[in-house]
Amino acid sequence: MTLLWIALLPLLGVLVPALTAQRGRGFCSLATAVLPATALVMTLLNVPALLDGEQLRFSAAWMPELALNLAFRLDGLSLLFNLLILGIGLLIILYAHYYLAKDEPYGRFYAFLMLFMASMVGISMSDNLILLWLFWELTSLSSFLLIGFWSYRSDARKGARMALTVTGAGGLALLAGLLLLGDMAGSFNMGDVLASGDVILADPRYPIMLGLVLLGAFTKSAQFPFHFWLPHAMAAPTPVSAYLHSATMVKAGIFLMARLHPAIAGSELWSVVVSLVGIVTMLYGAWFALMKTDLKGILAFSTVSHLGLITVLLGIGSPMAILAALFHILNHATFKAALFMSAGIIDHETGTRELKQLGGLKKAMPVTALLTTLAAAAMAGVPLFNGFLSKEMFFTEALATPVLGGLSWLLPALAALGGILSVAYSVRLVHAVFFKPAREAPPKSPHEPPHLMRLPVEILVVLCVVVGLFPAFMATGLLELASQAVIGSPLDFHLAIWHGVNLPLIMSLLAFAVGIALYWRHADLRRFTQQFAGVDARRVFERILVAMGYRAEQLIAGLEGNSLQRYMGWLWLGALVMGGVGLVQITDLTGAAGNQELDGILLLGAGMLMFGGIATAATHRYRLISLLMLSVVGLFVALTFARFSAPDLALTQLSVEVVTMILLMLALFFLPQKTPRESSPLRNIRDMLLAGSLGLVIASLNYAVMTRDTLSISSFFMENSKPGGGGYNVVNVILVDFRGFDTLGEITVLAIAGLAIFKLLNRLRLFIPHSDGEGRVWSPDRYPAILTSISMTLLPLALLVSAFIFLRGHNEPGGGFIAGLITAVALILLYMARGVAWAQERLNFPFQPVAVIGVAIATLTGLGSWLLGYPFLTSAFGYFTLPLIGTFELATALLFDLGVYLAVVGATLMILANLGKVTTAHRPVTEASEKDAEASAATPSAKEPR
């Protein structure tokens, strides 16, 4: 359980600054530090168990269907990273307490920092590939927030965006790679994956998987050619740079390569790709570190270089190389975090990070000068510092490796070159800032920072020295655990300062001599490089982004160009291709079941349907005729349902047909009566061909399905309808009981559509035509007497029928949907026959609440079963006997159906009655638009433009 807490505590810590920011900065900083400190202590408490060789694992099912488990592990590698992440994180909190200006939102800063810390701890401890990826993405997001913390600065925004784009794209590649990896290993559990290295190496998909995973690792760890985001991320506040860009986030890629080492390393491909990329990165970064004039820029490129070094070691992959890599991860984190924090102190106290404005700071800041010099010495690899030890190990491994075969001398040569450059830029950093006289005065007169701000640097520098002096005592235990986690078996090694005079030592000495000489001739070097036009990575990156956006826009414009017709054309073409491909794959269009017999009535019905459809399309320019033809189709569809044993459908279709026609007629009143001829004949033929071929595909598919015997799950519903749902009408029981949740969703959609239409009609200004399409003035007799009297007579009758249909719905064709539609139609008829004003007086209530109450009743019925301890929407029913009436059934499904009924009535009336009211004084207006309406009432409605 403690494992879960170690992972969760930093995540909970995100809330702490948010809650305590009001209490002042000191309190907030302290409170923020509590949870990570606890997590650190808990990590340390697990060390004895780890030393005993215990397997520390935690696992809880999260989404087992997706192979995603909340699984954590604590092994040596996680321990090493947890110490770095939590330990340096605590120092960073202390440092940031002094670094941020008074008026800056420190609460937000701490919250982002904790989010980042939590995601890093998550990566380090994940025991599941997908969980690891999840935390990986969380680091990308939280680092975006941290880099862009000073969001008012353009370079911060651009740097943050660049980091997110590069690492986010890498993250997607990584997801693909990890999914492949899990598939190859047959499990997403880290332990299983690490154990199946042989299977993975033998898999033909190995190169693809490796490429994708490495893409993720290289983008995260700023390896060439993806390194360019890191220098631009220096726009972040310095605590962020010290934390993310030296100790933690950029190490995530390295961590991933180390973590997955047993599973994916061990091939020729791995060694060559990883060590080559590493060596190029190392040299490239070192060279630019020597050329930069910005303090943080130098550190950023030197970080790139050191990350390259670690990558080379992982590429070499021998046990001792792994050990050296792990050791250098530790060493680099300590000296580079110290250097970043010193740079931040210098920036903070002088107001600049430009080398030419700095110089001679030794006098003003003696302690900082000493600390920085010591940390830089560690970076350069001076003996008696920790950097020396890991660098010697690097040289040894570079000399010993067989990678690159006959060219294997290349690696030590390049490694020595890297050493030279590293010495040169370290010397330059220290000398130019503290010893060389300044050429220009800095903006602020420098002095030492508050002591506590320097404390984190002091702690880290002391670590550099102590580890350098007593490596065996300080680092052996930790490295034993960590290397065992990566290699799989205990490694016998001995860390010592003195190995005698050997080739690596000579390489080191050479590096010092040439490096110092290189710095001495630095001016010539700079003059030499200035001949070449520099490439600004940010410009290139942004130009690529803009060009991609432009191309995408052009492509879209070329394909559809904001035209709905072309858009639909592509959609149907896509459907045609997909459907066609499906059809080609079946061998025989007519299935085994064959055709049933035809009769004359069927022929007539099909003929009428086809005629109606074709006529609707053919007469579409004469809209009223087209609409009448459409109603023919609707009626015959209802008859088709009736013919093929679906009485419920027939009733529904019939009543919906009535409502739809009234709606479309009303709408047509406000729209042009005719469509102008605008499609060219060519376009018409093209559209007909497209529609016709898709129609053929649909017909073939339909025929192919109907003539085959299908396996249906319906027997379940038929058998359980009576015993389980208490109704004989299976369709209705499915609607209100078996699939009640679907129905609830559907009436909700219906109610929302009604509300949306109500809002759309609000303040709608319409052209009200004074005559029909042929120019005939509307009849003055607006409410014909016959219709009026019939509608009055029909109303109670229709309501009675709808009540009857509603009540019998559970056992006979009928139910809430149909009854609701019948009621709505009866009321609409009243509106049509007597006019809105007359109906409004008698039906003076808003319809929106009716629909909402309907949905509410249905939902509450469902919730009621919760109260009784059953799942949502479980129905209950029973039989009761009353004198005179006899035995009858009461079911909760009836209550649910009542909700359906009300929702249908409310939504339908909301749509139709409100549309009808648009032309009258009763039109829907909100309070805000009331004035507007009054204003427009003064001016008569606009006339039809044509």
Add this chain to the structure above:
Amino acid sequence: MELLYAMTTGVLTACGLYLTLRGRTFPVVVGLTLLSYAVNLFLFSMGGLTTDGAAIVSEGTGYADPLPQALVLTAIVIGFAMTAFVVILAMRARSEVGNDHVDGKKEDRE
């Protein structure tokens, strides 16, 4: 019988699709309605075509498949809600833009 039914579905689909490719809102709405008839017929037929076998328990044997029927029943009602929404959107677009073209662009008024 199945062949005839499938042909009907196909013809209705084709006519509906043709109308959705028109350039004015009203024919597109009519086309969508036509298309929804075709889709409903198609879905309905997935349970096979049964004569005299309404899915009401204890009316003999050879019932029609009730599941597609339940699905189509709600589809009909939702289809109506969507038609209503689209047609009123079209009215609104006409009142805002001044024409009933589907692309919703304002006409250049001379």
